[in-house]
Amino acid sequence: MILASPLTPLEDVLRSILEWLGPHGALGLPWAWSIVALTVLVRVAMVPLTVKQIHSMQAMQAHMPEMKSIQQRFKHDKQKRNEELMKFYRENNVNPAAPCLPILFQFPVFIALYLVLRHSEDFFHPGDNRSWLGLLPDIADHANAHWSGYLMLGIYAASQLTSTYFMSATMDKTQRTLMMILPVAFIPVLVNFPTGLVLYWVTTNLWTVGQGVVTRSLVPKKAPPSAKRSSRTPPRGEPEPETGDGAKRQAAPQQPSPTAPPKRVRRKKKRARR
Amino acid sequence: MTTVFRLPRYLGVGLVYLYRYTLGVLFPGGCKYHPSCSQYAIDALRRYGLARGMVLAGWRLLRCNPWSRGGVDYVEQQRVFR
Numbered sequence: 001m002i003l004a005s006p007l008t009p010l011e012d013v014l015r016s017i018l019e020w021l022g023p024h025g026a027l028g029l030p031w032a033w034s035i036v037a038l039t040v041l042v043r044v045a046m047v048p049l050t051v052k053q054i055h056s057m058q059a060m061q062a063h064m065p066e067m068k069s070i071q072q073r074f075k076h077d078k079q080k081r082n083e084e085l086m087k088f089y090r091e092n093n094v095n096p097a098a099p100c101l102p103i104l105f106q107f108p109v110f111i112a113l114y115l116v117l118r119h120s121e122d123f124f125h126p127g128d129n130r131s132w133l134g135l136l137p138d139i140a141d142h143a144n145a146h147w148s149g150y151l152m153l154g155i156y157a158a159s160q161l162t163s164t165y166f167m168s169a170t171m172d173k174t175q176r177t178l179m180m181i182l183p184v185a186f187i188p189v190l191v192n193f194p195t196g197l198v199l200y201w202v203t204t205n206l207w208t209v210g211q212g213v214v215t216r217s218l219v220p221k222k223a224p225p226s227a228k229r230s231s232r233t234p235p236r237g238e239p240e241p242e243t244g245d246g247a248k249r250q251a252a253p254q255q256p257s258p259t260a261p262p263k264r265v266r267r268k269k270k271r272a273r274r
Numbered sequence: 275m276t277t278v279f280r281l282p283r284y285l286g287v288g289l290v291y292l293y294r295y296t297l298g299v300l301f302p303g304g305c306k307y308h309p310s311c312s313q314y315a316i317d318a319l320r321r322y323g324l325a326r327g328m329v330l331a332g333w334r335l336l337r338c339n340p341w342s343r344g345g346v347d348y349v350e351q352q353r354v355f356r
Contacts, residue, residue: 052340083308101339104335110301160302183300
């Protein structure tokens with residue numbers, strides 16, 4: 001395999017982790033559950049990366065009205081709207097959007113798992129239990145080999161939609177709809193994937209959903225009393241530009257240093273439009 | 275000749291599109307920046323070619339981490355290559 005050769009080390013690493021979790025390893029889990037455990041491990045490792053984002057989401061709550069008004073003002077100009085929103089986030093030191101880098105961490109695991117399951121014959125011992133919950137007969141089988149595979153895909157689609165719902169809080173409507181339709185459109189392709197991989201997906205999506213629910217319950221409905229991380233706008237050289245005009249702000253000098261500026265009282269909702 | 279010269283960058287742009295419609299769909303997420311990382315990669319590849327474009331896109335991805343502030347960041351604003 002041309003594609004597999006550079007990925008072999010990746011496959012080997014994942015294989016040894018799975019072996020450690022698996023029925024012949026230290027934990028002795030059945031294969032299917034060791035995939036679930038692997039997924040959970042990956043997500044637990046990523047939790048520190050999401051903490052910052054959760055804080056950001058909490059801080060964002062206080063800025064909702066301003067964000068809504070930006071969205072309203074540039075309703076018909078997606079480019080300009082995104083630009084203004086990003087500027088706004090940056091100014092107020094909030095950014096509810098998920099960064100790209102942590103997503104990339106999931107790819108190697110996913111690809112390696114795909115390779116391991118595809119070469120399952122030299123991985124599983126004969127006689128190993130490869131089923132899951134008595135539902136999936138064999139996690140190395142393609143999803144279309146058994147009716148339960150389709151059930152898994154159904155669960156996958158549902159979990160994917162829900163997790164996209166939580167992930168895409170910052171996207172605009174069209175983008176969000178697209179992100180929700182595409183996974184469903186992908187099901188004919190996924191039918192040829194091993195069900196173990198679908199299991200990975202379902203687990204990771206459920207984790208995302210759980211994390212989203214927890215985040216939401218942590219986000220206070222009302223703005224927190226002390227402006228914790230909301231508007232620590234670094235001091236500017238010029239007096240507060242109160243024009244509410246984005247073009248002007250862009251010209252403001254880059255923040256000189258990340259040294260903590262004195263805490264400021266959150267800006268009152270007094271922006272220009274009214 | 276120029277087309278041949280530009281082939282590597284087309285390849286790069288093609289790979290980004292391939293990512294967008296495969297893994298990008300399966301692992302949904304946003305981006306802290308405008309334009310998004312994949313769009314930035316496409317712009318960088320088109321403008322600076324495969325090698326430098328990849329460096330720029332890689333650097334952007336590294337910046338798109340939980341501790342960065344995000345914001346508006348166009349390829350034209352880069353200061354790595356002059």
